[in-house]
Amino acid sequence: MSAPSLDHARARTGAIRVRGLTKAFGDLQVLRGVDLDVAAGSIVALLGSNGAGKTTAVKILATLLKADGGSASVAGHDVAAEPERVRESISLTGQFAAVDEILTGQENLALVARLRHLPDPDGIAERLLARFSLTDAGNRRVATYSGGMRRRLDIAMSLIGDPPVIFLDEPTTGLDPQARIEVWDAVRELARQGTTVLLTTQYLDEAEQLADRIAILHTGRIITEGTLAELKALMPPTTVEYVEKQPTLEEIFLAVIGETPPSEDATPAPSTTSTTRSTKKKGR
Structure with a gap:
């Protein structure tokens, strides 16, 4: 992997900062003034039901959508004014694994490394296979992988280029319980390596297991945010x-x-x- 870049240094001062973010689709107001801070090297879960606006918020932060109002910065770069720099600093893993089933796990990783014009793509692939416990399956076609293995490979592919910030949009949707645990372990490994993770989920146990802080998004607004202990303290004894x-x-x-x-x-x-x-x- 490459040495820490300027983006990593800028991300350490505050990986994600969102103020008053709004977005509407026609008459449907999806985001109604979202405020959110994500510290570098932390896992923050954006928790909400279907239609709460989680994916819309992530798409704006990943420069795939333009906000109607408010401001946002990722890794020290303004999402609206510096979209190219933001894209250089992030990786986005969507709700479904974006892997090529015809290729092997090693070939998927090496292909992405070559597309990013990185030196030693085969070496990068080998290191990532080891990091996500996929070495034994590295030479097998992805079509033979379980759901959890595919998602772990997808997350490994998102790390190529060493981005300081990763967005995981409902990463365990459709997975069985064992596969979910495998993905949880992979996400924890990201944080141990210093990567900042913004995770969207509708599963309460997933947020409880993974997140350093939890933000609850409801009807387009963050209605509360804090550690699990802080949120529990809101309830009666x-x-x-x-x-x-x-x-x-x-x-x-x-x-x-x-x-x-x-x-x-x-x-x-x-x-x-x-x-x-x-x-x-x-x-x-």
Whole structure:
């Protein structure tokens, strides 16, 4: 990989800065004044339901759309005034893996390195395959890869050229649970290497697992933002309650056939488990 560039130095002072961003499509107001700051080397999750404006915001930051109002800078470059410099500083991974299924994993990576006119494209491919635990599959056609492997390869391709900022737009859409975990590990590796990641997702557990900070986008606005602990602090305090848990039919069946030790009266006894729930204190 290349040595840290000026873009990396500029990104360290604030990788992404958004102020009052607006965007409408006809009469539909998608973004209504978005404000957002992303620190360099962090993972920030932009959390929202379908239609909240997540992808629109990312497309504006990636210079694929023009905002109607407001301002935004990425890696120290103004998105509207310096789009070429922004594109040199970022990589965008969309909702579906953009890989060539006919080529091998190694060939996909080397091809992108050649298109970027980088020296030693085969060496770059080998290093990225190792970084994302794809070395054993490097010489296989991508058509044989699992969904998680394809997404990891897609993310690896986005790192070619060593961009300081990466946008991941709903990277685990359509993946099974194991594949999602594989992608999560890949994203964590990006942050460990110092890459700034803006991740859009509609999965709450994904934001909880990955993000240093979470911004909730709703009806075109960031309605709250903070660490997971800060967001949890917005909720009322929890109390511990004990509830009776009745045996399931599976537990009864296993006890009857002797797969698990039956209780003294040959019927699985009710068990007790603890749960937590949020409660608000009522005023007197």
